[in-house]
Amino acid sequence: MFNTLxxxxxxxxxxxxxxxxxxxxxxxxLVSLGHKVMMGSRTADNEKAVAWTLRNDSLASNGTFADxxxxxxxxxxxxxxxxxxxxxxxxxxxxxxxxxxxDVANPLDFSKRMPPSLSICNTDSLGETIQRQFTDVKVVxxxxxLNCQLMVNPGALQNPGNIFICGNDAAAKxxxxxxxxxxxxxxxxxxxxxxxxxxxxxxxxxxxRLMGTLGTPMFNFSIVK
Amino acid sequence: MFNTLxxxxxxxxxxxxxxxxxxxxxxxxLVSLGHKVMMGSRTADNEKAVAWTLRNDSLASNGTFADxxxxxxxxxxxxxxxxxxxxxxxxxxxxxxxxxxxDVANPLDFSKRMPPSLSICNTDSLGETIQRQFTDVKVVxxxxxLNCQLMVNPGALQNPGNIFICGNDAAAKxxxxxxxxxxxxxxxxxxxxxxxxxxxxxxxxxxxRLMGTLGTPMFNFSIVK
Numbered sequence: 395m396f397n398t399l400x401x402x403x404x405x406x407x408x409x410x411x412x413x414x415x416x417x418x419x420x421x422x423x424l425v426s427l428g429h430k431v432m433m434g435s436r437t438a439d440n441e442k443a444v445a446w447t448l449r450n451d452s453l454a455s456n457g458t459f460a461d462x463x464x465x466x467x468x469x470x471x472x473x474x475x476x477x478x479x480x481x482x483x484x485x486x487x488x489x490x491x492x493x494x495x496x497d498v499a500n501p502l503d504f505s506k507r508m509p510p511s512l513s514i515c516n517t518d519s520l521g522e523t524i525q526r527q528f529t530d531v532k533v534v535x536x537x538x539x540l541n542c543q544l545m546v547n548p549g550a551l552q553n554p555g556n557i558f559i560c561g562n563d564a565a566a567k568x569x570x571x572x573x574x575x576x577x578x579x580x581x582x583x584x585x586x587x588x589x590x591x592x593x594x595x596x597x598x599x600x601x602x603r604l605m606g607t608l609g610t611p612m613f614n615f616s617i618v619k
Numbered sequence: 620m621f622n623t624l625x626x627x628x629x630x631x632x633x634x635x636x637x638x639x640x641x642x643x644x645x646x647x648x649l650v651s652l653g654h655k656v657m658m659g660s661r662t663a664d665n666e667k668a669v670a671w672t673l674r675n676d677s678l679a680s681n682g683t684f685a686d687x688x689x690x691x692x693x694x695x696x697x698x699x700x701x702x703x704x705x706x707x708x709x710x711x712x713x714x715x716x717x718x719x720x721x722d723v724a725n726p727l728d729f730s731k732r733m734p735p736s737l738s739i740c741n742t743d744s745l746g747e748t749i750q751r752q753f754t755d756v757k758v759v760x761x762x763x764x765l766n767c768q769l770m771v772n773p774g775a776l777q778n779p780g781n782i783f784i785c786g787n788d789a790a791a792k793x794x795x796x797x798x799x800x801x802x803x804x805x806x807x808x809x810x811x812x813x814x815x816x817x818x819x820x821x822x823x824x825x826x827x828r829l830m831g832t833l834g835t836p837m838f839n840f841s842i843v844k
Contacts, residue, residue: 516737
C-alpha cells in the first residue's frame with residue numbers, strides 16, 4: 395500500500411519535444427515506467443507522434459510543442475540541436491516557466507559534410523544557451539553522450555558506463571538523477587553547473603568517430619580511477 | 620643472445636621537445652626502457668633539462684630543440700599546445716623530415732581564465748595543423764587524453780582504460796602503438812587518420828572538469844561496449 399502510494403507520487407506528466415529516435419525511445423521508456431507522456435511537434439497531427447501514441451498505452455498522447463510543454467511538469471528537449479532554440483520558442487516561455495528542462499540535445503551540424511561539427515562549442519554550449527535564453531527554467535543536461543537505445547536499456551552492456559549530469563539547480567539535478575536511475579543507471583557523475591555542458595557536448599566528435607571505429611552505436615564512456 | 624639483439628634493435632634515439640611535467644615523465648620512462656633520450660628546449664643549458672639529464676642515467680642528454688630533433692629518430696612533442704608550432708619551427712624542418720612525430724600536446728588556452736578553452740577545435744585540431752605544416756613528417760597523435768603520471772604507469776589504476784591513437788601513416792602508428800604497449804598499455808583504440816585528433820583534443824574540456832569533480836588527475840576514459 396505504502397509502496398503503491400510512493401510509486402504513484404513519483405509519476406509525473408512529462409513532455410517530450412521532438413519525434414525522432416531519441417524522443418521516441420525516451421517517451422516509450424517513460425510510459426513503460428508509468429509516467430504520462432505527451433510528445434510535442436510542430437503540428438498536432440504529426441504522423442510520427444500519432445504513430446508513437448498508438449504504439450503506446452493510454453498514458454501516451456501527442457500535440458503541438460506548446461501543448462506538450464503546457465502538459466509537462468518535466469520537459470525533455472529531444473530535438474536536433476540545430477532547431478532546439480526555435481522549438482523552445484514555439485513551446486512557449488509561459489509553458490516552460492519554473493519547470494525542469496532536461497536537455498538531451500547536441501548542437502551537431504551535418505550541413506557541411508561528415509564528420510559533423512558543433513555549431514556551438516568551446517567557450518559556450520547548447521545547454522548554456524538554453525539556460526541564458528530561459529533564465530527561469532531549470533536546465534539539466536544529461537543523456538547527450540550515448541545512443542538512445544542504450545539510454546533506455548543500460549543492461550544492454552555488461553558494464554554500462556557513466557551518465558554525466560550538469561545544471562545550475564541542485565534540486566532539479568537530483569530529481570532528474572532519480573529519473574535516470576529509474577531507467578537502471580547506477581553510475582551518474584555530477585559535473586557541476588551548466589557550463590559543464592561544454593565538456594559533454596564536446597564528447598560528440600570522438601563519439602561519432604568511435605561509432606565508426608567500433609562499428610556500433612552501443613558503447614559508452616566509463617570513467618576509471 | 621637472440622633476445623638481447625632483439626631488444627637492442629628496438630632501442631631508439633628519441634627526442635623529447637619540452638621540459639614540463641609531460642616531457643619529464645615520458646623522457647624518464649623512455650630512458651628506463653633503454654632508449655637514448657635527448658630533451659630539447661629553447662636553450663642548450665635549460666635548468667630543468669639539465670636537472671632531468673642528471674637525474675637520469677647515461678642514456679639521457681639535453682640540448683636545443685634543433686639538437687634534440689636532429690638526434691631523435693622519433694620525436695615527442697611535449698610542449699604546451701600554444702607554442703607547439705613555434706617550437707617545431709625552432710626544431711627545424713630539416714631535422715624533422717621523414718620522422719615520426721608523436722604529438723602529445725593539447726591546444727589548451729589558459730589566457731582568459733579557468734576553465735581553459737581550446738585555441739584550435741571543432742573543424743580543426745593541433746594534430747592536423749602540425750601535419751599540414753610539416754607534410755613530410757609522420758604525425759601520430761596519442762597520450763593527449765590522460766595525466767602524464769598515468770601515461771607512464773598504467774598499473775596505477777586497476778582498470779587503466781584506453782589509449783587513443785590516430786595518424787595518417789599506418790606504419791608510424793604501429794611503431795608508436797608498440798612503444799605505448801611497452802609502457803604497459805593494452806587497450807589502444809586506433810581512431811583512424813589525423814582528423815580524429817579533433818575528437819581526442821576535445822576530450823580535454825570534460826577531462827579538466829572531471830579532475831575537479833573527482834579531485835584527482837589519476838583517471839582515464841574507458842570505452843565500454
